[in-house]
Amino acid sequence: MKPKVDCILLVDDDEDCNFFHERLINKMQCADRVETVLTGYDALDFLKTSVNGEHPRPNLILLDINMPGMDGWSFLDEYNKLSEDQKAQIVVVMLTTSLNPDDREMAESDPNVGAFANKYLDEESLMNILKANFPQFN
Numbered sequence: 001m002k003p004k005v006d007c008i009l010l011v012d013d014d015e016d017c018n019f020f021h022e023r024l025i026n027k028m029q030c031a032d033r034v035e036t037v038l039t040g041y042d043a044l045d046f047l048k049t050s051v052n053g054e055h056p057r058p059n060l061i062l063l064d065i066n067m068p069g070m071d072g073w074s075f076l077d078e079y080n081k082l083s084e085d086q087k088a089q090i091v092v093v094m095l096t097t098s099l100n101p102d103d104r105e106m107a108e109s110d111p112n113v114g115a116f117a118n119k120y121l122d123e124e125s126l127m128n129i130l131k132a133n134f135p136q137f138n
Contacts, residue, residue, distance in 0.1 A: 002029050003136035005059035010036045011043040011075065012064035012095070020120055021062060028123060030130060030137075031060075040070030044078055047086050055086045059134070064119070065096040065103060072096075076110055087112070091133045095119045 008031045010018045018036045025034050035058065037043045043063075049056060065072035072094055079087060091114035094107040107116040114133045117125055130137040 003130075003134070004029065005031050005130070005134060007031060007033045007035060007056065007058035008060045008062065009043065009046065009058040010034065010062050011038075011040060011067075011072075012036075012062070013038050013067040014064065017064070017095075017119055024121060024123065024126060028126065030126070040067060040072065040075035040078070043075060044082075047079075047082060047090075057086070057089060059089055059091065060129075061090055061092045062095055062121070063092055065094055065098060073106065076112065079112060091115075091129075093117055093129055095121070 008025055010021055012018050015038070018038075022034045022036060025031050035046065035056070037046055043061070046056060063072045063075060070078075076092070079092070092112050093115040094103070094113055095117055096103055097119050104116050107113045115129050117129065127137065
């Protein structure tokens with residue numbers, strides 16, 4: 001049986017990118033569920049949602065940096081204000097097409113960011129992220 005995480009949340013305004021990453025995750029069979037939102041606002045709403053007193057708590061968030069309205073950095077600012085039960089066991093991976101070294105430095109300085117990667121992920125890069133952050137993949 002392949003190792004899996006329960007849920008991966010994709011946060012990107014680029015629907016093609018979300019489609020590509022969802023197909024990759026499904027092909028690798030590394031998550032039981034994939035949720036997709038198009039904005040940082042929608043991601044915060046998703047994390048704040050409560051069903052029977054429980055928050056969804058995805059294990060991994062693949063977060064685009066450059067989005068209209070609320071970019072990845074603004075999302076992280078708001079994410080850091082969430083209660084611990086709303087962000088527990090979540091690893092945030094910043095995704096970008098940016099070559100700006102400041103983006104990498106900012107991502108590496110945030111304790112909630114588990115990785116910084118260029119879009120689009122491939123099997124090797126996603127597996128490296130999973131191995132670095134989830135012991136069941138080692």
